[in-house]
Amino acid sequence: xxxxxxxxxxxxxxxxxxxxxxxxxxxxxxxxxxxxxxxxxxxxxxxxxxxxxxxxxxxxxxxxxxxxxxxxxxx
Amino acid sequence: xxxxxxxxxxxxxxxxxxxxxxxxxxxxxxxxxxxxxxxxxxxxxxxxxxxxxxxxxxxxxxxxxxxxxxxxxxxxxxxxxxxxxxxxxxxxxxxxxxxxxxxxxxxxxxxxxxxxxxxxxxxxxxxxxxxxxxxxxxxxxxxxxxxxxxxxxxxxxxxxxxxxxxxxxxxxxxxxxxxxxxxxxxxxxxxxxxxxxxxxxxxxxxxxxxxxxxxxxxxxxxxxxxxxxxxxxxxxxxxxxxxxxxxxxxxxxxxxxxxxxxxxxxxxxxxxxxxxxxxxxxxxxxxxxxxxxxxxxxxxxxxxxxxxxxxxxxxxxxxxxxxxxxxxxxxxxxxxxxxxxxxxxxxxxxxxxxxxxxxxxxxxxxxxxxxx
Numbered sequence: 211x212x213x214x215x216x217x218x219x220x221x222x223x224x225x226x227x228x229x230x231x232x233x234x235x236x237x238x239x240x241x242x243x244x245x246x247x248x249x250x251x252x253x254x255x256x257x258x259x260x261x262x263x264x265x266x267x268x269x270x271x272x273x274x275x276x277x278x279x280x281x282x283x284x285x
Numbered sequence: 286x287x288x289x290x291x292x293x294x295x296x297x298x299x300x301x302x303x304x305x306x307x308x309x310x311x312x313x314x315x316x317x318x319x320x321x322x323x324x325x326x327x328x329x330x331x332x333x334x335x336x337x338x339x340x341x342x343x344x345x346x347x348x349x350x351x352x353x354x355x356x357x358x359x360x361x362x363x364x365x366x367x368x369x370x371x372x373x374x375x376x377x378x379x380x381x382x383x384x385x386x387x388x389x390x391x392x393x394x395x396x397x398x399x400x401x402x403x404x405x406x407x408x409x410x411x412x413x414x415x416x417x418x419x420x421x422x423x424x425x426x427x428x429x430x431x432x433x434x435x436x437x438x439x440x441x442x443x444x445x446x447x448x449x450x451x452x453x454x455x456x457x458x459x460x461x462x463x464x465x466x467x468x469x470x471x472x473x474x475x476x477x478x479x480x481x482x483x484x485x486x487x488x489x490x491x492x493x494x495x496x497x498x499x500x501x502x503x504x505x506x507x508x509x510x511x512x513x514x515x516x517x518x519x520x521x522x523x524x525x526x527x528x529x530x531x532x533x534x535x536x537x538x539x540x541x542x543x544x545x546x547x548x549x550x551x552x553x554x555x556x557x558x559x560x561x562x563x564x565x566x567x568x569x570x571x572x573x574x575x576x577x578x579x580x581x582x583x584x585x586x587x588x589x590x591x592x593x594x595x596x597x598x599x600x601x602x603x604x605x606x607x608x609x610x611x612x613x614x615x616x617x618x619x620x621x622x623x624x625x626x627x628x629x630x631x632x633x634x635x636x637x638x639x640x641x642x643x644x645x646x647x648x649x650x651x652x653x654x655x656x657x
Contacts, residue, residue, distance in 0.1 A: 211323075211636065212348070213482070214481075214485075243544075256404065257404060257405025275294075278518070279300040
């Protein structure tokens with residue numbers, strides 16, 4: 211129920227946006243977000259963008275995975 | 286898909302699982318409750334349960350809105366359709382949930398009730414605009430993830446003066462349910478995997494009381510498999526160190542304070558409901574929201590004078606104990622025999638996020654092999 215999928219914003223029209231979800235274009239409300247720009251990835255849930263995905267934080271998490279993998283390789 | 290595929294890499298998952306194995310204390314058990322049905326689903330679907338050492342146990346929580354909605358609320362919605370002749374709009378998950386007297390929304394629709402499955406509350410608004418001569422009721426359920434979109438729909442209806450639109454509000458709140466499970470203490474819990482998308486709205490600070498009061502560590506975890514496994518590692522480390530604090534693994538979407546704009550909107554339209562019945566957990570005080578009196582025109586309960594309907598639990602079904610983390614689904618007599626996803630008896634078998642449906646779809650062969 212609380213699933214939300216990441217999609218890329220490709221068009222903005224006032225309080226709504228067209229997002230690209232792996233090739234599928236869908237209209238989404240951006241009413242719940244303060245700022246959104248074309249190219250942003252947002253989490254879509256029941257037709258609303260809930261939050262922007264922070265690319266820097268995502269990169270940090272992936273880097274942590276790499277560090278844990280290195281730890282595993284050394285063990 | 287970006288932000289999905291890179292969080293599903295199998296080699297990384299196995300490496301992370303080996304790190305967990307190296308760090309656990311073999312002398313103890315780690316009982317981790319995943320609050321959300323989304324996590325239950327991920328744990329089974331991606332085989333995370335198989336990667337974990339035996340002394341890490343997943344306890345399945347009540348974070349499945351379909352599963353915790355009492356049958357009486359569904360019966361009340363069916364009455365709206367059959368006695369008030371409304372167009373009832375609902376998310377698909379609710380259609381097959383058993384109501385009292387072996388009824389369901391799906392059966393009411395088959396009898397000729399005008400029940401529409403929708404993807405978004407904005408679809409319900411469109412139906413109201415297209416059918417000005419009919420009453421359109423949105424059967425709203427869900428945790429804090431789903432509440433702001435409902436609030437937005439009510440605000441739009443007010444602004445556009447869509448007077449034939451109303452909402453049957455069944456939105457519930459996460460922290461009170463979590464506190465209830467910890468207070469009841471039926472299921473011994475060493476750590477909690479916290480919700481992903483509820484937390485994007487309410488923020489990680491919302492769980493501070495749970496950790497402080499009950500000395501239970503909580504890690505907000507993304508829904509992808511690597512997110513879940515890393516969060517398990519974070520919980521193991523907290524438990525080993527004897528600390529209990531809120532940590533956030535899902536930093537790419539969750540902040541400390543959450544989505545302020547969504548929270549403001551939610552509080553503008555909704556207020557705390559003095560009490561609400563949860564299937565399995567009983568009547569919990571201050572655990573759900575209702576529409577504020579300023580928006581009473583859009584409150585279906587007021588518009589149609591809806592009454593509470595009490596319904597008995599289904600005989601033999603142990604959903605209540607499953608939702609409290611006391612029993613596993615395969616301990617139920619009905620599991621996989623009288624109760625299957627095709628013909629569900631209990632709510633936990635209906636939603637794909639319900640613990641019973643997850644066991645049935647991904648786990649029952651595993652248990653059968655283990656006992657053989």
